[in-house]
Amino acid sequence: MDKAISFEQVTHTYQANTPYAQNALADVSLVIPNNSFTAIIGHTGSGKSTLVQHINALLKPTKGSVQVLGKVITSATTNKNLKAFRQHVGMVFQFPEKQLFEETVIKDIMFGPKNYGVSDADAQQAAKSAMKLVGLDESLAEKSPFDLSGGQMRRVAIAGVLAMKPEILILDEPTAGLDPRGHKEIMDLAQQLHDKDQMTIILVTHQMDDVVNYASQVVVMDEGKIVKTGTAAEIFADPGWVYKMQLNLPSSAEFAQKLVDSGVPIGKLPLTIDQLATKISQLVAEGADTDE
Amino acid sequence: MNNFLFGRYLPGNSWVHQMSPQSKLMLSFYFVIVIFFANNLASYAALAALIAIVILLSGVSILFFLKGIRPLIWLIIFTVALQILFSAGGTVLWKWGPFSVTNLSLINGGFIFIRFLLIIMISTVLTLTTTPLAIADGVQTVLKPLKKVKFPVDTLALMLSIALRFVPTLMDEMETILNAQRSRGVDFGSGSLKHRVQAAVPLLVPLFTGAINHAENLSTAMEARGFSDSEHRSKYRIYRWQLKDTVSWLVFLLVGGLVLYLRK
């Protein structure tokens, strides 16, 4: 199968037919290929969370249809059938450590697999390998998750999702509040799951450097609509438009823009440090003149 | 649950919105007391008419309003059904084991139903038209005389206001936790009773843990902002009694008199 997920003209209205009604998604169509690494960006309230919750059947479309791994969800899908959709889609929510509840770390990680009917022994096996994946030491297995540090709790929560062996993994700002080291470790884990385990990764983020460094496809949302889809290079090619979407440029593009503003002829904005350094070294070698 | 109105606030600028919270609170209490004096169709009809006018004056459409309290109506029907089945007296219409239905229990059941409905309606109007903060302030004003006997009125009001302020936060958190556990394969609201009770644990433990965290952080922040003693603080807001309050009270007192006159 070449596509993991497709949205066809999906509209979602919260609290339809009440004075609180809000259109959170408007006529969204989107294809996410199998084993892709897709970043979904957009300012707060642009509809990113609503979009990804459809992939996990936590929300049903008000109009249109969503297809996930060959199964179709529409407004007519009964709630009873939704659990089946979720088995192969793992979702790491923002601040996922808030969902921990079991007495021990290992029990909490086993919780997901067991809900889908996996035997105790297999769940334990899955939990142990998930712990290894996220870099949690085995000695923590019998500890209470509430005695761990914030960063460790976050890993337990992520392990709890990975233990279900999802084919699609949704990460909703997985590094919010982490320090730089924790940030890098989680993002490298996502990359590894994508490269080695062939997972389809969907990353909701505000960190444009992560978009550049990890994503193969970028989806930009604004006011419940998808306004642009493409590679990071295509998305960030027009800085004015990026700012208009209330987004930032990646650090290197932003720094390059400052160089351009002060008269250094960078040309097309580079996205990574390496590209920027290469460009500058070329300029130095060519002995280019400034516009002054 | 999305249409559920009980306990929610709907911004607006209607007659009822503009009344002072202390008078709305007292009027609601008064109305509930009057309800218990009504005992025949005519007296209930008078109260129903009054509440209909109040809803009209609150700027909320009656249809929307009724839809919003529908989930509670099922609860009342259940309660009333038990009441009917287990009470005796009057002519027996139907009997099965310990259960019986009599003409009197039917009539009583009907009145109880109306009573519940009226109480729910007045309290829903109160919360729909009054911000949580104003309700807390209303409580504070109403209870002020108790300060004389060293009752911690201001502490109570502050607690109430903070509790109400955190309702949406905790609701949001509950929604997220529900979703997180759903995506880990929990089936909320289906299966046997035992299964449902078990399913509540992964929801309640994180919810309480979160609430305790909020409470700890909030108390630190309050301390840092110079909070030490809730009984010695000045007050930013006051709500003044208005003409609308006086008029409303007159109407309610009149209807109260009417109920006393109409009852058997």
Place this chain on the structure above:
Amino acid sequence: MKDIIQVKNISFNYADQPLLFDNLSLNVHEGEWLALIGQNGSGKSTLARLIDGLNVLKQGQIIVDGLLVNDENILDIRNKIGMVFQNPEDQFVGATVEDDVAFGLENRQVDREQMHHIVERSLKNVNMWDFRDRIPANLSGGQKQRVAIAGIVALSPQIIILDEATSMLDPRGRQDILNLVREIKAKNHLTVISITHDIDEAAGADRVVVINHGKKIDEDVPDKIFANTEQLEQIGLDAPYTSQLIAALKGKGVNLNQQYLDSERLIAWIKQLVSNK
């Protein structure tokens, strides 16, 4: 320059936990922007709480503007210090924006009429006056932090402590809050302590203190601190963007004999290099 905060030989541990600070000393100069950096769990937030008397010292002394931090002086000290905490949700006490700003004033029994003036002025200061009726549920994280800052401005303190105040915000919100604090600091001649693991936030400080496992391992101007990129990486922090770029340039044969410059100076240097050849 006067030291507005003196931390003298303090030791502290949480109940049932090993010693976090052992004989730590630190001074904060009046009017400076001091960044306290370190990874999560390094003890930097605890230090802020000790300064504000929110945790009780076991050993040593902390003096804030001439007053010893103890039970007796606690309210006076909290009049001098405004704190913005990490979680925007957990410091919003009032039911609406204006009630929240009023909270600190009510605690100090400020007269109602005066209170209304101060609340209005403070909210206008942070551009949130138009949002005065909003409830916290209808505000973004950044807007809530603005309200928290208004609540502090209302009390005209001498010191603002930002305790990871931007770590839960998106990059725009983060920049926005830092600019706001910078503006307020300049206008009111305040001292700012920002506790952070965001290196780019620390780069804007006058002075940086590096904390690791409860120890002060370095203390200097940003230029010096950020020149030592190995040290930053060792304790789990990033090198600032400009240092990373300088290192990358070195890899391409463009050599700068410094490991760190702030972006303004680095841009000037690159510009000169490109035009001189």
